[in-house]
Amino acid sequence: MSFVTLPASLTRMMQQVQVPFVDTFRALRGVTPQEIGLLLKSITAKRRPKRVPSVNSDFYDILAELSPEERAIQQKIRSYMEEKIRPIANSFWERGEFPHEIVPGFARLIAETL
Incomplete structure (x- = not known):
């Protein structure tokens, strides 16, 4: 054997x-x-985590109608939301709370943008 x-x-x-x-x-x-x-x-095999594709919620293609200045504003707000809001959104949603500490920063962003 x-x-x-x-x-x-x-x-x-x-x-x-x-x-x-x-x-x-x-x-x-x-x-x-x-x-x-x-x-x-x-x-x-090394597996890379798959990133969820972004959702296209612009059903009416409004983005195509924006001027370059308006697009810059839209991108600035989107970046802020991705950096500041996205990381904390789920935890606040699960607890049923509102993150009041984001209001001053968001107000500054709107004041600078408009």
Whole structure:
């Protein structure tokens, strides 16, 4: 009876998930070395987090009607909302509270913009 030497990466993977060796060997009995290689490649592949695509809520294409100055204003407000409001919005929403501390900064932004 000859013994099979498993790749070190497969051995490490089995130890991480705490699968008994005998059960793993039985499960892999009909698996080819190429299939094991593909499995290891898919498990160890670096995955980039997927970013949710932005929502196009401009149903009437109003953005196309804005002048360059109005677009600059729109972009300035959008940037402010992305930087200051987006990071805190969900936590306040979940607690059912309003972040009153954002009012002065938003008022300054509007005063500078208009």
